[in-house]
Amino acid sequence: MSTVNRDRVVHRPEFVRGDELQIPTYKVIKQDGSPYKGAEIPKLEQAKALKIYKAMVRTRVLDERMLAAQRQGRLSFYMQSTGEEATTVGFAAALEDDDMIMAQYREQGALVYRGFSLEEFMNQLFSNELDYGKGRQMPIHYGSSDLHYMTISSPLATQIPQATGYAYGQKLAGDKRCTVTVFGEGAASEGDFHAALNMAAVLKVPVIFLCRNNGYAISTPSSEQFAADGIAPRALGYRMHAIRVDGNDLLAVYQAMKEARELAVERNEPVLVEAMSYRLAAHSSSDDPSGYRSKKEEARWREKDPLIRFRNWLQKQQWWDEKQEKTLLDSEREQVLKTMKAAEPLDVCKLDELITDVYDEPPALLKQQLEDLKVHIRKYPEAYPKTSGRLDHD
Incomplete structure (x- = not known):
């Protein structure tokens, strides 16, 4: 049956451009941790909320330490997710543990949340004999079959159509699981993005397309990438569900992904989620962002730090305090350094x-x-x- 609406007929040319369409941004809490007026706080138990926050902190500490190691010549390459932890941890927290994740290259927070150990991170980064990939991949190309996290590949957007195909297999198997594929707004300019969305919509598969719109595709700002209102409206051209969310608001990301998963799993409806965030760090250790953006711009976004926002909310729930914060930071820094020192001297793969x-x-x-x-x-x-x-x- 055709899904095209042919009921309305006109007798003069009418061109539609879509300017009247404005997709809102879903927000739950302000930077001080207080809820917006009328916002519904997602149901989040204390234990899970603290697990999420600790994963965000570990991701931040790991990124800081490993970039320093790269600058010291101990690693060849590194990519941070600084400023995007609410998105990269929050989406994973909303899934079931055996839902498949097909990430891009800045989603280490999802692995941290699922239990990828510091040893496993270090083995991959140093390409030692315990690396699951046997040293064949450059650093940050993680993968774990046990944690249902597909090994990362460098070429842009390859994981997007793969996710549609994998989700089609999940649908055929009837196992009530979904696939989430994560990518930046720059990757959405690739042809693979459109092919994947079209195939997912036609076949009706349980896949969630999560776009991290962090403002820049390496040095290219969003304003030079597309003229439309972001990435979310593209889903409508494929008759697909779409939502835009504040990617620095952990609670908003979590709830949006929970409901997106329900649509995907219970109704076999693909969903596009656009998380609006900002890449506070450089694109990679090979990049110098001072050449294409100002310190003033970065400073404005540092005031929206997702760790601080979620921590403020936890403190308002009386689930966290400054003493716990210091203890956690000291412990994470010590563990990261200790694990790095143990992994670095190990032999390389045969x-x-x-x-x-x-x-x-x-x-x-x-x-x-x-x-x-x-x-x-x-x-x-x-x-x-x-x-x-x-x-x-x-």
């Missing part, structure tokens, strides 16, 4: 594992390339201090 897990039997060409690599490393051992020392033991 070089022969570089060509496994793709073919049942590696083809001759790959075997020859591996041998050529070993010759190269033996020729320049000073450039590969960890690897060269293990060549004769592979």
Whole structure:
């Protein structure tokens, strides 16, 4: 049956541009932790609220410490989620633990919330022998089958159509689970985004498209990316549910995602959630944001820090105080440093594992390339201090 409305007929040209459409932003609490007038506070038990906050704090501390490690030359690359923790932790808290997450590269908060240990983070970042990816990925490309978190890939937007396909499998299986795919507003400019939304809407699959609209696609501001009112209106062109939420308001993100999940799982209706936030940090350790935005702009957004807002709310509930805050920060900083020092000196993965897990039997060409690599490393051992020392033991 066609979903196109052909009932209304006109006899003069009428062009529609959509200027009259303005999608509101859902907010629950102000920066001081007090609720907006008329706002309904989501049902959130104390234990879960504190788990969420501790995950946000751990994410912030981990990001600060690991960027410092990168600046010291101990890591090749790092990406922070500073300023976006309410979105990256809040959405995960609204899901069931076995819902699938297909992230972009700034969602470490979701992994923290689900229980990815500091050891697991460090093993991946340092590409040591305990890294699940066997050192084949650059830092921050995490993945965990146990935690239903698909391994991150570098190319932009590849995870979006994959999420639609995975959710279609969930629908066929009837397991009452959904898939959430997370991406930035820059990734929404890729063709994969539109293909994924169209396929999800046609097939009616339990997928939630979560866009972190943090203002910049690396150095390109949103104003230079699209002329429309953000990303949320795009869903309407596919007859899909959409909501815009304050991405720095943990309670708003949590409730929006809870209701989005219900639509996805109970009705097999795809949903687009646009979380409005701001990337306080650089795009990555390779980026210098001072070249494209002002310190004044950053300062305005630092006043909207999501950790402070949620902490203020917790304090108003009498669930948190300054003494607990200091104890938590001291403990997290100590644990991150201790775990990093333990993971950094571990051996790297075996070089022969570089060509496994793709073919049942590696083809001759790959075997020859591996041998050529070993010759190269033996020729320049000073450039590969960890690897060269293990060549004769592979």
